[in-house]
Amino acid sequence: MDTHATHDAHDHDGKRVEDFRLITGTGKYAADWNVPGQLHGAFVRADHAHAQIVSVNTAKALAHPGVKGVFTGEDAVREGYVRAGHVLGGPGKNGMKARALDRPVLAHGKVRFVGEAVALVVADSAGAAADAAELVEVAYRELQPIVDPEQALAPDAPQLDEAVPGNLVYESEAGNEAATDAAIKSAAHVTRLRVDSTRVTPSPMEPRACLVAYNADSGEYRFNVCTQGITTLRKMMTSWTKVPEDKLIFEAHDVGGGFGQRTPAYPEYIALMIAAKALGAPVKWVSSRVESFLTDNHGRGNIAGGELALDKDGRFVAFRLNWIADMGAYLSPGSAGHIRNTTTCLTGVYHIPAAYVSFRVPLTNTTPMGSYRGAGRPDIAYVIERFVDQAAIEIGMDKADLRRRNFIPTNAFPYKTATGSVYENGDLPGVLSKALALADWAGFAARRALSAKAGKLRGLGISTVIEGSGAGNAPKDEVEIRLDASGTVTLYTVSKSQGHGHETTLGTIVANALGITLDKVKVVQCAPGSKLEGNHTGGSRTTVGVGSVSHLAALKLIEEGKALAALELKLEPSQVQYAKGEFKSSESKRTIKLGELAKTKTLSVMADGKFGSTFPNGCHITEVEIDPDTGAPKIVSYCAVDDCGVVINHAIVEGQMHGGVVQGAGQVFGEQIVYDLKTGQPLNASFMDYIMPRAGLVPEFRGEEHATTSKVSPLGVKGVGESGCTASIPSLVSATLDALGTVGVKHLDMPMTSSRIWRAIQAVR
Numbered sequence: 001m002d003t004h005a006t007h008d009a010h011d012h013d014g015k016r017v018e019d020f021r022l023i024t025g026t027g028k029y030a031a032d033w034n035v036p037g038q039l040h041g042a043f044v045r046a047d048h049a050h051a052q053i054v055s056v057n058t059a060k061a062l063a064h065p066g067v068k069g070v071f072t073g074e075d076a077v078r079e080g081y082v083r084a085g086h087v088l089g090g091p092g093k094n095g096m097k098a099r100a101l102d103r104p105v106l107a108h109g110k111v112r113f114v115g116e117a118v119a120l121v122v123a124d125s126a127g128a129a130a131d132a133a134e135l136v137e138v139a140y141r142e143l144q145p146i147v148d149p150e151q152a153l154a155p156d157a158p159q160l161d162e163a164v165p166g167n168l169v170y171e172s173e174a175g176n177e178a179a180t181d182a183a184i185k186s187a188a189h190v191t192r193l194r195v196d197s198t199r200v201t202p203s204p205m206e207p208r209a210c211l212v213a214y215n216a217d218s219g220e221y222r223f224n225v226c227t228q229g230i231t232t233l234r235k236m237m238t239s240w241t242k243v244p245e246d247k248l249i250f251e252a253h254d255v256g257g258g259f260g261q262r263t264p265a266y267p268e269y270i271a272l273m274i275a276a277k278a279l280g281a282p283v284k285w286v287s288s289r290v291e292s293f294l295t296d297n298h299g300r301g302n303i304a305g306g307e308l309a310l311d312k313d314g315r316f317v318a319f320r321l322n323w324i325a326d327m328g329a330y331l332s333p334g335s336a337g338h339i340r341n342t343t344t345c346l347t348g349v350y351h352i353p354a355a356y357v358s359f360r361v362p363l364t365n366t367t368p369m370g371s372y373r374g375a376g377r378p379d380i381a382y383v384i385e386r387f388v389d390q391a392a393i394e395i396g397m398d399k400a401d402l403r404r405r406n407f408i409p410t411n412a413f414p415y416k417t418a419t420g421s422v423y424e425n426g427d428l429p430g431v432l433s434k435a436l437a438l439a440d441w442a443g444f445a446a447r448r449a450l451s452a453k454a455g456k457l458r459g460l461g462i463s464t465v466i467e468g469s470g471a472g473n474a475p476k477d478e479v480e481i482r483l484d485a486s487g488t489v490t491l492y493t494v495s496k497s498q499g500h501g502h503e504t505t506l507g508t509i510v511a512n513a514l515g516i517t518l519d520k521v522k523v524v525q526c527a528p529g530s531k532l533e534g535n536h537t538g539g540s541r542t543t544v545g546v547g548s549v550s551h552l553a554a555l556k557l558i559e560e561g562k563a564l565a566a567l568e569l570k571l572e573p574s575q576v577q578y579a580k581g582e583f584k585s586s587e588s589k590r591t592i593k594l595g596e597l598a599k600t601k602t603l604s605v606m607a608d609g610k611f612g613s614t615f616p617n618g619c620h621i622t623e624v625e626i627d628p629d630t631g632a633p634k635i636v637s638y639c640a641v642d643d644c645g646v647v648i649n650h651a652i653v654e655g656q657m658h659g660g661v662v663q664g665a666g667q668v669f670g671e672q673i674v675y676d677l678k679t680g681q682p683l684n685a686s687f688m689d690y691i692m693p694r695a696g697l698v699p700e701f702r703g704e705e706h707a708t709t710s711k712v713s714p715l716g717v718k719g720v721g722e723s724g725c726t727a728s729i730p731s732l733v734s735a736t737l738d739a740l741g742t743v744g745v746k747h748l749d750m751p752m753t754s755s756r757i758w759r760a761i762q763a764v765r
C-alpha cells in the first residue's frame with residue numbers, strides 16, 4: 001500500500017471549516033464556561049519585585065460581603081504544592097543540576113517578581129472577589145531586586161537566594177570548545193558581535209481563564225481551561241501537585257491563541273484546585289490583560305556574544321557563542337526550549353566544522369520565561385544571521401553570496417551539525433535562488449535610488465534559516481477514528497488547535513486517505529478524560545505527529561473495513577477493493593458503503609507512531625524604508641520562500657506564515673517588556689504602552705513554496721507553525737540595519753522603534 005500521498009484539500013475550496021463558528025462569535029472559550037453554584041476567584045498579587053512577606057492579614061477580606069474564603073501561601077505549603085516540575089533536567093556543565101527554587105502556588109515567605117500570586121480570594125461574584133482582594137493586607141520587607149540578567153551574574157551582584165550561588169541557576173554547553181577556539185585562532189577573519197534578543201510576551205487574544213470543580217466522591221478535579229493539549233498540561237499539574245493524572249480531567253473547546261504560552265501548568269490553576277476542594281464548590285477565574293502581562297510566561301530574552309571565524313575565501317570555519325538565557329524568578333515547567341532548540345540549530349543552514357556554545361541561566365526578579373513561538377529557534381536564527389550579515393560587511397561580500405558559499409550542500413543531507421543534530425533534507429540553494437528572483441534582488445539598487453530621491457533610507461534584508469520542528473516529549477502520538485452508521489468518521493486527538501485550523505487539516509488528511517468529502521469527517525480534540533497518548537500542539541509538530549497517525553488510522557480503517565466487507569460479501573479480504581467510501585469486488589455485484597460497516601455498532605480503530613524532528617527551512621527577503629527625520633520604519637517588501645515539505649492546506653500554511661512573520665515584525669519594531677532597573681517594576685503592562693505590530697506596519701507578502709519531501713512522516717510534511725517568526729526577525733533586522741548603514745549606523749538592537757532609530761541616526765550625524 002502506498003502510504004505517501006499529496007494532500008491538497010481536493011474536496012473543498014481550501015476554506016477552514018472552523019471559521020464560521022470562530023468569526024460569528026459562537027466559539028466557546030475558557031471564560032465562556034459556567035456551572036451551577038460556581039464561585040469566583042481574584043488574586044492578590046505582589047507589588048514588589050523582591051520582598052519578604054512579613055504578614056498576610058485576610059480578616060477584612062473575609063468579612064467582605066459575598067466572600068467565601070481566602071487562601072494564602074500557607075495553604076499551598078500545607079497541600080505540598082511547592083515544586084513546579086521543569087524540564088531543565090539534563091546535567092549541565094560539569095554535571096551541574098538546575099537549581100530550581102521552590103515555587104508555592106501562592107507565594108510563601110518571599111515574593112520574587114511583580115505580579116506573583118500571594119493570595120486567592122473567592123466570593124460569590126467576580127466583583128466581590130476583586131473588591132475583597134483589595135482588602136487583603138500584605139506587609140512586606142523590601143529586598144534588593146535584580147531584573148537585568150547580566151547584572152544578576154556580575155561577581156558583585158547581591159545574592160538573591162542562598163540556594164542559587166552567584167545567582168546562577170544553570171550552566172550548560174554544547175559542541176567542541178577546544179576545536180572551536182583553535183579554528184578561531186588560526187582564521188583569516190573573525191567577526192565579533194554581541195546580539196540582544198528582547199524579552200517579549202506572546203499576547204494571545206484570549207486571556208487566561210480557568211474553572212475548577214472538585215468531586216469529593218471520586219477525588220477528581222475537572223478543569224475548563226485554555227490549553228494547547230491536555231497531555232502535557234496534565235503531566236505538569238501532576239508533577240506539581242502529586243494528584244494522579246487520572247484524577248485531572250480537562251475540557252476545552254476553542255482556544256484563542258497560545259503561541260507556547262498556553263502549554264504549561266500555572267500556579268493559578270493549582271490555587272483554584274485548593275479553593276474548589278476546600279469550599280466544595282467550583283471556582284472560576286478570568287485573567288485581566290494586566291495579569292497576562294505580569295504572569296503569563298514571557299519569551300525570548302537572550303544575550304549572545306561571540307565569534308564567527310572565516311577562512312580567506314569567506315568559508316566559515318568556526319562559531320562560538322556565550323549565551324545568557326534569562327528565565328526569570330522561577331523555572332517554569334516549559335523552560336528548556338531556549339537551550340535545546342538553540343543548540344539543535346546553532347550553526348543554522350551553514351556548514352561550520354567547529355562550533356561551541358555555553359549557556360548561563362541567571363536568577364532574576366522577573367516573570368518566568370517559557371516557550372514562545374519557536375522557543376529558541378528564532379533566537380538562534382537571529383543571532384547567526386546577524387553574524388553572517390556582519391561578516392559579509394566586514395569582508396566586503398554580497399550577503400546572499402556569502403550565504404550560498406557556506407550552505408550545507410544539498411547532497412550532504414542527512415547532515416550532522418557540529419552540535420550533533422542531524423538535519424534530514426533540504427535544498428538551500430534552490431530556496432535561495434527562488435527567493436532572489438521573487439524579490440528581484442538584482443533590482444534593489446534602483447529601488448534604493450528611488451527611495452533616496454524621496455528622502456528615505458532603503459535597506460535590503462535577507463535571512464536563510466532552518467529550524468527543527470519538535471519531535472515531542474510524549475512516548476508516541478496516538479489517535480482514534482470512529483465510524484458510525486451515517487458514514488461519518490470522527491477523529492479523536494489530544495492535541496489542541498488554538499487557531500491553527502486543525503479541524504480542517506487533520507480532517508483533510510483523513511478525508512483524503514478515505515477518499516471521502518471533508519464534511520464526512522469530524523475532528524474532536526481533547527475529549528474530557530481522553531486516555532489517548534500524544535503531544536500537545538507545539539514545536540510545529542502536529543501535522544508531522546498527529547497528522548501522520550491520522551493518515552495511518554484511516555488506512556487501518558480501510559484494511560479492517562475490507563475484512564468486514566469480505567465477511568458480508570462472503571469473499572476473502574484480498575478480493576475486496578476500496579475507493580471513495582465504498583468496498584467493491586469484481587466477484588460481487590454488491591457494494592458496501594463505509595457507514596454500512598457500522599450498522600450495528602460504531603467501528604473504532606486506533607493508530608500510533610513516534611516521529612522525529614523535521615527541518616523546515618526558508619529564505620525571507622525584505623525591504624525596509626526609513627524616514628530619517630522621524631526614524632519611522634516601514635516594511636515595503638516582504639518575500640518568503642519556504643520548504644515545509646508537502647503542504648496539506650495552502651491557505652492555512654500561508655496564514656501560518658503571515659501570523660509568524662507579523663509576530664516577528666512585532667518583536668523587531670516594537671515589542672519589549674521593560675523593567676525598572678532599580679525597583680524591578682514592569683514599566684509596560686498594557687497594550688497602551690507595549691507596542692504590538694499594527695496592520696500599517698506590514699505590506700502584502702509574496703510567498704512561494706519550495707518543498708522537499710520529508711521521510712519522517714508518511715505524509716512527506718514538515719512543520720510550518722513557527723517558520724514565519726524564525727525567518728522574519730533576522731530578515732527585518734537585516735533590512736533595517738542595511739538602511740541605517742547608509743548613514744553610518746553600524747548596530748542597533750531590537751526593538752527598532754522610531755525613537756530608537758531616530759536617536760541612532762542622530763548619534764552618527
Ligand code: MCN
Binds near residue numbers: 257258259500652718
Ligand atoms: N500545515 C499544512 N502543511 C504542512 C504543515 C502544516 O497544511 N506541511 C498546517 C497544519 O496542518 C496546521 C498548521 O499548518 O493546521 C500548523 O501546523 P504545524 O506546523 O504542524 O504546527 P502545529 O499545528 O503544531 O502548531 C504549532 C505552532 C506553534 S509551535 C506555535 S507557537 C503557533 C503556531 O503553530 N501558535 C499559534 N501557529 C499558531 N497559529 C495560531 N493561529 N495560533 C497560535 O497560538
